[in-house]
Amino acid sequence: MAEHVILFAGPMCAGKTTAIRSLSEIETISTEAANTDRETADKDTTTVALDYGEITIGDEDKVRLYGLPGQRRFDFMWRILMERAVGLVLLVNNDAADPLGQLAEFLEEFAELHERGGIVVGITRADIAEGPSLGDYAQTIAKSTSGAIIPVFTVDARDGNHMQTCLLSLIANIESRAALAYQQEQAA
């Protein structure tokens, strides 16, 4: 398979920008602005358009990585970038106010990507907050997607190896689904 476009979505502070920096083999493009909304997330800057990075998987498969802004006021960027994407890494920070609610909300918003390619869920910042268990997350996924196969991992967005595992499982999922669809087409 040639070029994949993978999105990184999830609430503010989930680690989307960090994940793309950990994964990318080119210097990432970022669009950080001074964060004036310290109530929602206590950090200096926030992504207001996109993050961009690239990684080569295997011999030649180039994967383009786009990070989205987490806030709903930027949902026009979600729409623009969703059009070109085949898969989604959905990151949810375990220390969010309502991580299960956030997960359900983002799954609904990006359901189209599940139909078209695939989704994988990464739970971040589990080292600093005791939030819901992986089982709780899996249950929320099952409830909000009527039994879709969406893997969920605990990851540290700062760790390139964690993020690669997450990304590779997503790409394997997308490619096997594409192969299956191709076989079915041939049989029909």
Place this chain on the structure above:
Amino acid sequence: MSDKLHKNPVVVEHARAALETFRSHSKSLGYATILTTDGFEVASIAGDAQQTRRVASMASSMQALGDAVARDLKMGTCDYIIIAAPSGYVIQLRVPGYDLVIAAHFDSAETLGKALSVARLAANDMAQVSVAAAAA
């Protein structure tokens, strides 16, 4: 310093006044918004509330993309952005010294040069706000 500029009454009041002056300088001004660089509306003239909020978010994304391109080409930071369309244009530029942007929509009756110069006046006007005084 950039904490919640859009909720600071002194900043919001100053922005309103700057936009009113801006309007008096150009009949072609459709609507104008002053926003934080992270996409919160500070004040607007004309345009309905939903529209100006959306424009504020989009303008902050545009500004950041402009910066990303300028940075990549080693041109420094992006000063202003112009979006031209058949029936008018949008000019947006940074308020010097603040994490604020002004975005303005003009109909095509205005020349680009005049529109840019009045928009720059408005940005400089906004830059006169004293956030220190507001906090005191």
